[in-house]
Amino acid sequence: RCITPAQGFPLVLQRAEQFVQPHVALVGDAAHVVHPLAGQGMNLGLRDVVELGRVMADKESFRSEGDLRLLRRYERARATDLLSLTAATDGLHRLFSLPGSPARVVRNLGMRAVGSQGLIKRLLIGHALG
Numbered sequence: 001r002c003i004t005p006a007q008g009f010p011l012v013l014q015r016a017e018q019f020v021q022p023h024v025a026l027v028g029d030a031a032h033v034v035h036p037l038a039g040q041g042m043n044l045g046l047r048d049v050v051e052l053g054r055v056m057a058d059k060e061s062f063r064s065e066g067d068l069r070l071l072r073r074y075e076r077a078r079a080t081d082l083l084s085l086t087a088a089t090d091g092l093h094r095l096f097s098l099p100g101s102p103a104r105v106v107r108n109l110g111m112r113a114v115g116s117q118g119l120i121k122r123l124l125i126g127h128a129l130g
Helices: 039-055 066-097 101-116 120-128
Strands: none
Touching: 039 066, 066 101, 101 120
């Protein structure tokens, strides 16, 4: 039995101001939330984990795992991927939220153009998969 009314939360782009502090590294949805329309949130989180693991595997022996200088390597390494994918998903969300016939025509033309160009489609899929 439901004891509270149903709740809704707006889907908005969110990103932590800092991903690392001494002895703390944010990954996945704790670090960034993208609109689910592109289904990329899990992929981003998995790439975060892979990169953090790589940084830890390559750490100098004199550094502890919580060393801020070490953790900043992870933060810097993830910056470009996160920026490009969050901009793309937010841009798609905004594009598909525009009302009216002109916006619908532009969207449809763009989707058809991308769908008919195998190379562009493969490049976009490759980038999304990391």
